[in-house]
Structures are given as C-alpha cells and as structure tokens.
Amino acid sequence: MRWTLKPQPDIATQEKLAQELGIDSFLAGLLVQRGVDAFAKAKSFFRPDLNELHDPFLMKDMDVAVKRIQKAIGNNENILVYGGDYDVDGTTSVALMSTFLLSFYDRVATYIPDRYGEGYGVSYQGIDFAADNDFSLIIALDCGVKAIDKVAYASEKGIDFIICDHHRPGKQLPVAVAVLDPKRNDCSYPFDELCGCGVGFKLCQALVEANDWDFDILIPYLDLVATAIGADIVPIVDENRILAYHGLNVINTSPRAGFKAIIHQLKKDTLTITDVVFIIAPRINAAGRMKHALHAVELMVTDDFKEAQRIAAEIEEYNADRREADQSITEEAKQQIINNKEEELFTTVVFQEDWHKGVIGIVASRLIETYYRPTLVFTKSGEYLAASARSVSGFDVYNALEQCSEFIEQFGGHKYAAGLTLKPENYRSFKARFEEVVCATIEKQHLTPEIKIDAILPLGSITPKFYRILQQMAPYGRVICDLFL
Numbered sequence: 001m002r003w004t005l006k007p008q009p010d011i012a013t014q015e016k017l018a019q020e021l022g023i024d025s026f027l028a029g030l031l032v033q034r035g036v037d038a039f040a041k042a043k044s045f046f047r048p049d050l051n052e053l054h055d056p057f058l059m060k061d062m063d064v065a066v067k068r069i070q071k072a073i074g075n076n077e078n079i080l081v082y083g084g085d086y087d088v089d090g091t092t093s094v095a096l097m098s099t100f101l102l103s104f105y106d107r108v109a110t111y112i113p114d115r116y117g118e119g120y121g122v123s124y125q126g127i128d129f130a131a132d133n134d135f136s137l138i139i140a141l142d143c144g145v146k147a148i149d150k151v152a153y154a155s156e157k158g159i160d161f162i163i164c165d166h167h168r169p170g171k172q173l174p175v176a177v178a179v180l181d182p183k184r185n186d187c188s189y190p191f192d193e194l195c196g197c198g199v200g201f202k203l204c205q206a207l208v209e210a211n212d213w214d215f216d217i218l219i220p221y222l223d224l225v226a227t228a229i230g231a232d233i234v235p236i237v238d239e240n241r242i243l244a245y246h247g248l249n250v251i252n253t254s255p256r257a258g259f260k261a262i263i264h265q266l267k268k269d270t271l272t273i274t275d276v277v278f279i280i281a282p283r284i285n286a287a288g289r290m291k292h293a294l295h296a297v298e299l300m301v302t303d304d305f306k307e308a309q310r311i312a313a314e315i316e317e318y319n320a321d322r323r324e325a326d327q328s329i330t331e332e333a334k335q336q337i338i339n340n341k342e343e344e345l346f347t348t349v350v351f352q353e354d355w356h357k358g359v360i361g362i363v364a365s366r367l368i369e370t371y372y373r374p375t376l377v378f379t380k381s382g383e384y385l386a387a388s389a390r391s392v393s394g395f396d397v398y399n400a401l402e403q404c405s406e407f408i409e410q411f412g413g414h415k416y417a418a419g420l421t422l423k424p425e426n427y428r429s430f431k432a433r434f435e436e437v438v439c440a441t442i443e444k445q446h447l448t449p450e451i452k453i454d455a456i457l458p459l460g461s462i463t464p465k466f467y468r469i470l471q472q473m474a475p476y477g478r479v480i481c482d483l484f485l
Contacts, residue, residue: 002450006033013037026461027469030454034237046472048245050215056206060187065162065178065203066210072137073105080135083112083297084121084143085196086288086358088231088281092224093141093164093197095300100204100221109135112294116357119381120419121412122147131157137177138162139203142196145169145181146412164199167412168398191238197228198243222247223256224300229477230273231281236477244273244475251276258299261312273475283312286319289358326359330366333377343371346439346447349431351378351385361388361417368392372449374400374438376420378427384409385427389418394446395438403437404430 009032018028020039031037036045044052056062072079079101083094094110101108111130113123121143127150130138137160144151144163151161151174161176166183173179180199182192194202201221208215226247229240236244251259252270262280263271271279287296295318299311333350337343348367355363360377367375368390374397378387391397396415401408407430411420422430 048242056202059189061178078135082140086293089196089228090142091296092228093200122150127154195232223250230276257305257308261308286322290318326362348375353380355379364390384421391416
C-alpha cells in the first residue's frame with residue numbers, strides 16, 4: 001500500500017477562503033484541493049441548486065430527440081423504453097424514463113432483454129419484439145452507443161432509435177434519430193461524467209422545458225438518479241453532486257414504495273450515499289444478476305407498498321443467492337490462479353464455463369482486492385465466452401482491450417470497467433495478448449494500491465464544529481470522499 005500526500009493548496013487562497021466562510025483553515029484547504037477556491041463556488045458546493053443544472057439542449061442531438069418524441073405522441077405512436085444494462089444504472093434508467101413518459105402519455109411499454117438469452121445491450125430479439133408489437137420508436141437507456149448493426153436492423157423494420165448512453169462510443173456511431181452521449185467527440189456538453197440514468201434524466205428535463213412544464217414535476221424521480229450515481233461510482237461533482245444531493249433528500253423525505261420496502265427496517269433516520277451504495281444498490285443489482293432485471297424495475301415503479309414488499313422479499317432471496325455465488329466463485333478463481341502459477345503476472349484472466357454470468361463482475365473486483373492488477377473473469381455464454389473486466393486505479397482497461405480487438409467479438413465500457421465477448425478458440429490468444437499489452441503499458445506504481453492523503457491533521461483540530469462542517473461536504477464520492485484524513 002502506498003500512502004501519497006497530495007499537492008498542498010496555495011496558502012493565500014486557502015486562508016482567504018477560510019476567512020470568507022468563517023471555517024478552519026484546514027477545511028478550507030480541503031475545499032481548495034477540490035477546486036472550490038472562491039466564495040461563490042463554496043456556496044454552490046454546500047448548497048447545490050437545481051437551477052444550476054446545465055441546459056439539456058447543450059447535449060448533441062437533444063433537440064432532435066425531443067422533436068421525435070413529440071412527433072410520436074402527436075401521431076399516437078407506440079414507444080418502447082429499452083433497458084439493455086442489468087445493473088442499477090440500467091434499471092433505474094428504465095424506471096425513470098418509463099414512469100415519466102407514462103405520466104402524460106399511455107402508449108409506452110418497457111422491454112428488458114434476458115441477460116442469458118440475449119446478452120448485454122440492444123438485441124435482435126428486442127427489435128423483433130418491437131416490430132411484432134407495432135412499436136415505431138425505441139428509447140434505449142444505458143446502452144446502444146455501439147449497437148451499429150442492431151440500429152440498422154431496426155431501421156430496416158421502420159423503427160427509429162433514440163439512444164441515451166454514457167459509455168465510450170466506438171469510431172462510428174449508430175445511425176439513430178439521436179445519440180445522446182456526453183462522451184461523444186462531437187458533443188460539447190459541459191459535463192461528461194453523467195451516468196446512464198443521468199443522461200435519461202437530461203432527456204426528461206429537455207421534454208419538460210420544451211413543453212414549458214414546471215421543473216418540479218421531475219423532483220420525485222431524483223431518488224432514482226441519485227441511486228444510479230452512487231452505484232455507478234461516477235464522480236459526485238458538478239451536475240452529479242446537485243442531482244445526488246437532491247435525490248438523497250427525496251429518499252429521506254418521500255421514498256418511493258420500492259425503496260421504502262428495502263429500507264423500512266433500518267434503524268437510521270437519514271440515509272447517506274454510502275447507505276444507498278451498500279444497502280439499496282446491491283438488492284437492485286441482485287435481480288438482474290440472479291434472475292431478471294425486470295424484477296428490479298417492477299420494484300421501482302410500483303406505487304403499492306404491499307406489492308413492493310412482496311417484490312423486495314423476492315429480491316432479498318436473490319441477493320442471498322448472489323452472495324453465496326460470488327463467494328464460491330471467487331475461491332474457485334483464486335485456486336485456478338494458484339494452480340496455474342499465475343500469481344506474479346501483470347494481469348488476472350480466469351475462465352470456467354459454469355460460473356454464474358451475473359456475478360463475474362463482482363468476482364473480478366474481489367480478485368483485484370487480492371492481486372491488484374487488471375482482471376477479467378470469463379464464463380460460457382451461448383456459443384461465446386463472456387467476461388467482465390475491472391481495472392486498478394490509473395490504468396485504462398478499455399484502451400487495453402482495444403489493443404486486443406483482433407480476438408474480441410464485441411466490447412464496451414469505461415476506463416475501469418468493461419464487458420466483452422469472444423469465441424472460445426480465441427481465449428488463449430486473447431489472454432496472452434492482454435498480458436502482453438498490460439505488461440508493456442502499465443506503470444509500476446499502478447500495481448500497488450494507493451491512498452491519497454489530503455493533509456496531516458493535528459488531533460486537536462478535530463472539534464465538533466470541524467466534524468459538522470465535514471459532514472456538510474456530503475454527498476461524498478470519488479472526488480469528495482469521507483476517508484481523506
């Protein structure tokens with residue numbers, strides 16, 4: 001473990017901010033380190049304001065997406081809300097978009113693929129379902145930015161696509177009506193760290209503005225956005241901080257029936273973003289991992305508390321099964337590494353055909369806790385092998401996978417997490433190539449866990465006032481965290 005002291009802030013800026021805010025100089029230093037270096041910024045930081053959300057129409061294709069939805073409503077078209085990711089971000093996105101649209105238009109339905117029969121993302125089966133049931137518009141949430149062939153297939157059937165995604169695009173974009181993704185190279189949206197549910201929320205915000213509706217109708221949906229932000233581990237800064245702050249307020253003051261069913265037995269007056277990540281999120285995830293993500297969506301959209309309790313009880317069983325599966329598979333994977341004498345490699349790549357596809361991402365994270373290196377866990381998925389990839393701080397696993405693309409059928413994701421499929425006959429060649437790429441590109445320090453320290457705090461500085469102000473820095477996250485002392 002490496003302990004690294006962060007660069008210290010400019011002392012003059014730190015002291016000026018401390019004086020303006022009437023706080024301890026040390027606390028002011030923590031703020032300056034995070035870019036909060038002036039009174040106006042501090043005001044926005046401590047009191048996140050929904051009025052400071054960015055204009056949704058700054059996102060590329062947003063105007064086209066809104067017009068297409070308005071056209072669909074005007075023509076009484078059937079709209080299919082499509083969720084191709086089975087995690088918290090994906091299911092909250094579907095719950096958000098479907099309930100929002102249904103609040104003013106009734107020709108809306110939801111489709112979530114079967115994880116094991118259809119795989120991740122947009123599927124041909126889902127498009128066939130849309131065609132067979134007279135849907136002319138599909139809104140894809142948290143997926144689709146690399147679904148070039150699938151979107152073309154839908155177009156041949158007369159079905160339009162609006163894609164709301166936050167994953168890295170490929171070299172080409174699907175030929176859709178609109179591709180909403182702040183990570184597009186040609187998108188000048190001022191914040192590119194939205195989660196998938198966040199992108200979906202921006203589309204809802206744009207529809208509200210285009211129809212001159214009151215923004216307040218969106219507030220009840222912020223609990224979904226906050227949950228996705230916490231679970232997807234996006235930085236809680238800029239818009240994410242505003243959305244998470246107000247979303248937590250919704251969870252704590254007027255939780256939807258599904259969340260209430262999960263948290264009602266907790267002996268806590270106020271839930272934090274940490275509680276969301278470790279209490280709500282694993283249970284929502286468990287449905288998609290062990291059964292079907294539709295169960296999670298049903299939990300989040302129902303208004304009936306008794307129905308929510310019934311679904312929550314089922315999901316609790318899934319979560320217990322998930323814990324058992326990930327523990328046993330992790331032990332099997334560790335034993336495989338030992339048997340293959342691979343403890344000293346630059347990568348961990350393991351495979352067993354009967355491992356549960358729904359938990360291989362968790363297993364990859366567990367293996368990093370032991371070996372701390374870029375990790376891929378494979379299992380059998382139909383005619384292919386499917387893997388979840390996880391990386392260590394500072395190393396871009398997405399870029400590494402790009403350099404192995406000759407052996408991969410498809411892949412997508414982020415810097416630190418990705419998914420991929422490949423043909424079984426390419427597994428060994430891929431494994432060797434991935435080790436070669438990581439060995440050649442990873443920096444030595446990235447193979448050792450690092451704790452970055454903001455400052456050395458004298459014990460006498462920890463006062464009740466200090467603690468109260470520190471608590472006001474919540475919600476914490478990757479950039480503002482509660483473990484920096």
